[in-house]
Amino acid sequence: MLTDDLRGMFYIALKDLRAYYFKPPNISWGILFPFAFVLAFAIRNPGETRDLVPGLLGLTILFGTSSMEAIVIVFERRIGSLERLMLAPISLAALMGGKLLGGMFFGLTVTGVVLAVALAVFGAVGVNWLLLILALLLAAAAFSALGAFVSVSVREVFEAQTLANFIRFPMMFLGGVFIPVAAMPLSLQVVARLLPLTYAVEALRAALNDGSWGTAWMDVAVLAGFAVVLFALAVRVLGRRTD
């Protein structure tokens, strides 16, 4: 059974990557969108560009994983092909795991491009690689699960896009990407602590800037928690919606 589930996850992810993710518009959007944002801030404050790198990576992985993930499941449900996957001899969790893996792989790929550019420009001295990889993986899992949860919660593709943006755009401004959470008013700090992007950016900042684990272990733990809870919710909602 476990072998069937693992095999199913792998091939569903592979199929999604071929069919939906690795398309030119998707790749260019995934890479250009965060750069455009950072460029706008860098022009205004040129001296602080390096500080924006963790946020840039956080944004890239947020949009890279969740943009298509939020659409794929609802799209496949509309055209009936999700039913094909549900008829396969795998568990619902494995089906969702495959969807999650596809989103994660694409998000990590485009983030890898952005990371390579950032390291080439600013150097890789003092980078905590283990923390960096862990933070990227868990952030990808959490954001991909967020996209999956959005996708199973709605009935139409446009609803998925609207809901995903409703969640992501406030997160972009409150997640410590452009303004450190500590510099925000207290009420906004409370909100920021409810957002997975906050923890992703903090962990990435620790990995890239000072290389110390400090409180970063808590950030990665919270990211893991978000990933598990959102994944479990997505599986549960999908099960209910398709029965």
Added chain:
Amino acid sequence: MNDVIQANGLTKIYPAGKDRLPLCAVDGIDFTVHPGEVFGFLGPNGAGKTTTIRMLTGLTHPTSGSAHILDFNLLRDVTRIKKHIGVVPEASNLYDELTAFDNLVFCMQLYGVPRQERKACAEALLERFRLGEKRDVLFAKLSRGMKRALTVAAALAHRPPLIFLDEPTTGLDVMNARNLRQMIAGMSDEGVTVFLTTHYLEEAERLCDRIAVIVKGRIVALDTVDGLKAGSQDKTIVEVTLADSDGRQERKRLECNDGVESTIQRALAEANGQRVLAVNTLRPSLEDVFVQLTGLSSEVMLVEKGGKGGSNVDG
């Protein structure tokens, strides 16, 4: 060998929603499907055909009742059941973004067909379903008939011993429907058990070994085509064509109240010296049986379905 499907008191009740009352879609049905047969499941729209298939294939949980499929318990071993069945849903639901070949290979990957067998098996299926030339064409670019054929091929990709076909020929033109029916007959010849739902009575009559008729969630009849006709309230008619001395023809129809032979003798005795040109017996059709059982005509079913009131079954 045991029955391929044994359903006992299978029931599905959809709970009340915001704008709807609770709905009993399938109401305690019992039936068995024998190995290698084509089992027809007929009924008007909303009768419970698709819900039954969804329960038997593990897509939806029965509210009550039980079923054994290929000796696996539906309530406990649904993943094992899924491994041994193929399903062709009402809509062709393969992936537009993948080619015909890649779609088949993906289905095999999902079902664990060994890597070294996939290519040859996919190509053999494409040839069998007359899609060899479309191997590298995207699913989105195939015609409707080809999409349907590929969807059936995909359901056979892991060589299941049992296949569910939900309205396989709906919306196809005569030629494509005919091809698909030949393929279904071919599956049966190879020993695959086929569970078929259709709106086309002629199709059911031609393909099915036994037929269950479901109305409002309940099976109201289950028998062979001949058995269903024999049980019909409509009687066999003896039609005698007579000609008088001037060559004028006349047709007489007599109901067989006491057997065909004696009715023919009675018809001949009533000929009164006229020449007997022909004697025919007219048996009730499956449509007559269906109308009696459901209170609907086949035309009504097709109109409900969005058809033109006609059939895609050629002579």
